[in-house]
Amino acid sequence: MTSPDQVNVLEFRKAMGRFMTGVTIVSTVAPDGTLRGFTANSFTSVSLDPPLVLVCVANASSSTADFVAAPSFGVSILSQHQVDISARFARPGDNKFEGVAWKLSERGSPIIHGAIAWLDCARHEAISAGDHTILIGRVAEFGHENGMPLGYFGGRYVGLGRDIAPKVSRSH
Template sequence: MTDTPDPRRALRDAFGTFMTGVTVVTTLDATGKPLGFTANSFASVSLDPPLLLVQIARASANCGPFTTAPGFAVNILSEGQKDISSTFARPVPDRFAGIDWQPGPQGSPLLPGVSAWFDCTTHQIVEAGDHVILIGRVAAFHATAAPGLGYYRGTYFTPVATQATLPTGPDIIVSAILERLGQVLLVDDGFGGLTLPTARVGRDGTFAALAALIADSGIEAAAGPLYSVYEDVARGQQHIAFRCPATPTGTPRRGAFVDLAPASFTEVTDQALRTMLDRLADESRMGNYGIYFGNQNAGRVTPVAQEKTK
């Protein structure tokens, strides 16, 4: 079992391994009763401060308690905990019956035998249509060597299963939106057009791929907040983009900085990236930014700049 004292490092390292894992999100209601629900995805929002997000349906009976609680925990289930995943996904009277849970450092219930957990204070509540986004600030993190439990297209899987039996999931593509002084870095896409610095995510995880993109650019920049998550169904890819503020000096190894304006993006050949950059140009002028969730054609933008903060 490994304790990581720096939550920023924990968030960066853990998301490389657990980003698509099955989780149980937990909290306590006003009377101290433990509550929880199963979620098969969560996402990093920021490394500094260390923030993550999960979503809960507004129609859920747990929505009210979770949005008013001072914090919540994300328990990443291990490969032998399919029954726990199923229990917390069903409307049973007491989901914690027979579970020897313990309060975390911030008080939220931690489940035994999990691969890892994040214990968070509630940082922000974002209304998002028929869902609510819970943004938590990571206060404590704990991990074990137990393989995590995954879920894809109705099937559970684990990293220790043979490659032939694993379900085929989408490639994960990460993009670095390198910004400075009202400009963004665009590079040659190899097909006569322009694109963002982009790479496939390898075994080392999303933040390792993002760090490599920043290093390869030759520009000093920080891995900033999550900006867009969308699935390209036709190509079988999931795209994740992060805004990365860059220092005002230095020449990129390839490509060039262009003004954050739609006129600068006419040679961006990927329509989804071009739409994202057009949105960034608009939001940059207004100073209000959002996170896009959806696919390459349609989705929703959830504002994060002017929401209530706890």
């Protein structure tokens, strides 16, 4: 047992990794027109009425300022066939969208083709929390398709019932 005031970061990450999640790409357009996107599994729904969702953005990430300032952002919930997209958007870089099929939503958020669901969110609130910023969005538009989700558990991509890719490493 580890007491809360002596949290070992590695052990804490391992414990949190026991919580299985889906995988999303959170995306926006920077004021200079650059497309921004990163892989996120901290996404969750918050409220049905009004429809609110949140994602936690690491303050150390290069695109955090763009996301926190953006009037809107998109969330693409990945299918089990999109491990390569998740890996691509989990690496720092300016040209993540190159070679990836995507479209702009009506409100102007980049949405990844082949996602099993997508949301277009208006910025609702950004709350500073430790080394992350909790970005809360109000859902303005959304859609969903048939298909199986990409899962993440114990630092590995998983499908429902079986592993579908080798272990991946995260920088934070």
